[in-house]
Amino acid sequence: MLVLVLSVVVLLVIGGCVCVFWAARGDAPRWARGVAGATLLGGELARSASRKSRSRQSGGDD
Template sequence: MTVLLLGVLALAVGGCVCVVWAERGGPRWVRAVAAVTLAAGELARRPRRRRVTGGDGGGGADD
């Protein structure tokens, strides 16, 4: 588990480094990694919607 978390941390830090480097005019592959990093950040910030699978929808004003 620790190795997995360290791997995710390394990818996040590497992505941030590529974003900064791309802002300063890095090579094409750095700009591609930066674009992927920024897109992943946007996806992570989106609110997640819960699906209602049945029932009354999980509570309301009458509960």
């Protein structure tokens, strides 16, 4: 069951990356631009969460 869930997550990530690439080329439909925006937003949220956890582990001095 866990392998199935992880496989779906990996497929969604790959699909999001394809949509980002397609939207960057400029000829993507509206739905692909929306998926690309959601993918980029998710990446920014993950990056900021990672920064916060690293700053907590280092004692807050960044």
